Amino acid sequence: MNMPNNFRLASRMGEIAPFHVLEILDRARRLEAEGRSIIHMEIGEPDFETPxxxxxxxxxxxxxxxxxxxxxxxxxxxxxxxxxxxxxxxxxxxxxxxxxxxxxxxxxxxxxxxxxxxxxxxxxxxxxxxxxxxxxxxxxxxxxxxxxxxxxxxxxxxxxxxxxxxxxxxxxxxxxxxxxxxxxxxxxxxxxxxxxxxxxxxxxxxxxxxxxxxxxxxxxxxxxxxxxxxxxxxxxxxxxxxxxxxxxxxxxxxxxxxxxxxxxxxxxxxxxxxxxxxxxxxFSDDTLDLLEARRRIMRERRDYLVPELRRLGFDIPVEPEGAFYVYANCSALCADSFEFCSRLLDEAGVAITPGVDFGHHRGREHVRFAYTTSVERLREAVGRIEAFLRLG
Ligand SMILES: Cc1ncc(COP(=O)(O)O)c(C=O)c1O
CATH class of the missing domain: 3.40.640.10 (Type I PLP-dependent aspartate aminotransferase-like (Major domain))
Known part of the structure; x- marks a missing residue:
């Protein structure tokens, strides 16, 4: 039985937006539960396990x-x-x-x-x-x-x-x-x-x-x-x-x-x-050695992904030098990045984050790719995005 909602939220809650990326992640997981193969490039955390x-x-x-x-x-x-x-x-x-x-x-x-x-x-x-x-x-x-x-x-x-x-x-x-x-x-x-x-x-x-x-x-x-x-x-x-x-x-x-x-x-x-x-x-030497090896892996992923995204028509005017994100202008490829992310997930099984998650300035022209997955998966993602763009 539904109880009547007789509480009142503080007015500030009207201005606390959810993370769209978590909605994307939720949807991606639902699709996976239905048996779809999804490549996760929306997740803002390393895929590596605790050292x-x-x-x-x-x-x-x-x-x-x-x-x-x-x-x-x-x-x-x-x-x-x-x-x-x-x-x-x-x-x-x-x-x-x-x-x-x-x-x-x-x-x-x-x-x-x-x-x-x-x-x-x-x-x-x-x-x-x-x-x-x-x-x-x-x-x-x-x-x-x-x-x-x-x-x-x-x-x-x-x-x-x-x-x-x-x-x-x-x-x-x-x-x-x-x-x-x-x-x-x-x-x-x-x-x-x-x-x-x-x-x-x-x-x-x-x-x-x-x-x-x-x-x-x-x-x-x-x-x-x-x-x-x-x-x-x-x-x-x-x-x-x-x-x-x-x-x-x-x-x-x-x-x-x-x-x-x-x-x-x-x-x-x-x-x-x-x-x-x-x-x-x-901070032990063992841990730091492992983390440095993982940093090199992240670099290889970036070095693979950035030129490939540029080849597909994404504009990446500044080389990303850190973190594990590529922020790409997609306005040559779509009218609205939010809709683009939604369709890319549903139709190609690639999860990325729309720019609107990060503020108000030109969010609808941008998407964020997280390279928190292996180069093999990134390669598969690039192939899927290319096919998706070809079909329009
Ligand atoms: C720029 C930035 N600051 C802070 C955080 C919060 O991270 P945590 O609380 O896990 O340290 C994040 C997480 O994505 C972030 O991207």
Missing amino acids: PPVLAAAQRALAERSMHYAPALGLPELREAIAGFYRSRYGVRVDPSRVVVTSGSSGALLLALGVLIDPGSRLLLADPGYPANRHFVRVLEGVPVGIPVDEQSRYQLSATSIAAHWDERTVGALIATPSNPTGTLISHEALEAIHAQVTSRGGTLLVDEIYHGLTYGAQVRTALEIGDDVLVVNSFSKYFNMTGWRIGWLVAPPGMVEAIERLAQNLFLSVSTPAQYAALAA
């Missing part, structure tokens, strides 16, 4: 350790290990007291924004960008300001675009490098210019480095080099292949950690204790 040393560390901890609440800022040894990773990988000294272990970078973003956003505060973001960010800001009663970005700025914000959109209610800017959905990087110099612009106006710069490690060119520098007033978000999800463990981190300015700790205590108490013990093994 074995991480699994072994988790199993050991479950057998030997107490699994009570951990401290709200994270296990001290994990905070030290994360600080140590900045030293070994980037040559940057970070005091472990500035490292906050979080529930994925999602938890890190919520904590960072939670201590910065007042009702009505504006935060500047790239459009297209990772869709949850604008919703985090909205949940906190702030105003997400999506700044349209194009190939001219490698789909990244610039000091100039930030200056043009800044007003007295703006509290900061958030950059993701490499970006989701475009896979493009911002140069260290451009990031320094943004930092100067933002801080000269009394604002805060947040940098989401969740796809660090998954870059296929020059060695990438961390925004932590720029100054200890930058908030950096990262995660064990993508490079470390640990999406389901729900663990990440935030590096915060020294004076902000106490406020973040209070918020973390109240919102989460602590991050999953077994996940923290597992993550301790993520």
Whole structure:
């Protein structure tokens, strides 16, 4: 029996859009259950399993350790290990007291924004960008300001675009490098210019480095080099292949950690204790060797896919240098990318994500391909897309 709906949702819920990609995934799985062969290029997580040393560390901890609440800022040894990773990988000294272990970078973003956003505060973001960010800001009663970005700025914000959109209610800017959905990087110099612009106006710069490690060119520098007033978000999800463990981190300015700790205590108490013990093994030599081999596999996939998509008529004006995404303009091939994705799934069994998932700017002209599947499957997908386009 259906109960009458006598609840009323908060008005903000009218502005929290679902991830279209999850609807696509749902539909793809339904088609698979009916026996259809589907190639998944919509999924924003690596297809690799958790590295074995991480699994072994988790199993050991479950057998030997107490699994009570951990401290709200994270296990001290994990905070030290994360600080140590900045030293070994980037040559940057970070005091472990500035490292906050979080529930994925999602938890890190919520904590960072939670201590910065007042009702009505504006935060500047790239459009297209990772869709949850604008919703985090909205949940906190702030105003997400999506700044349209194009190939001219490698789909990244610039000091100039930030200056043009800044007003007295703006509290900061958030950059993701490499970006989701475009896979493009911002140069260290451009990031320094943004930092100067933002801080000269009394604002805060947040940098989401969740796809660090998954870059296929020059060695990438961390925004932590720029100054200890930058908030950096990262995660064990993508490079470390640990999406389901729900663990990440935030590096915060020294004076902000106490406020973040209070918020973390109240919102989460602590991050999953077994996940923290597992993550301790993520920086071991064995794990890092495996992750570097997996990075090379990701690169091979990108190197296969990008020229093939261009051959099929997709426009990819900026070479994606990181993450595992290709953001392609499909306007030469279809009138509406949403409908295109829908038909491609139904008729060709290839699941990709429509650009509208990532913002309002030219979403209907773009699609995102995730190369989170093998080159053999990518080859099959390219064949299917080619046949689909031929039939019109
Ligand atoms: C740019 C970006 N930031 C943050 C996240 C959140 O990831 P997690 O909470 O698993 O660390 C994602 C996930 O896709 C992302 O693409």
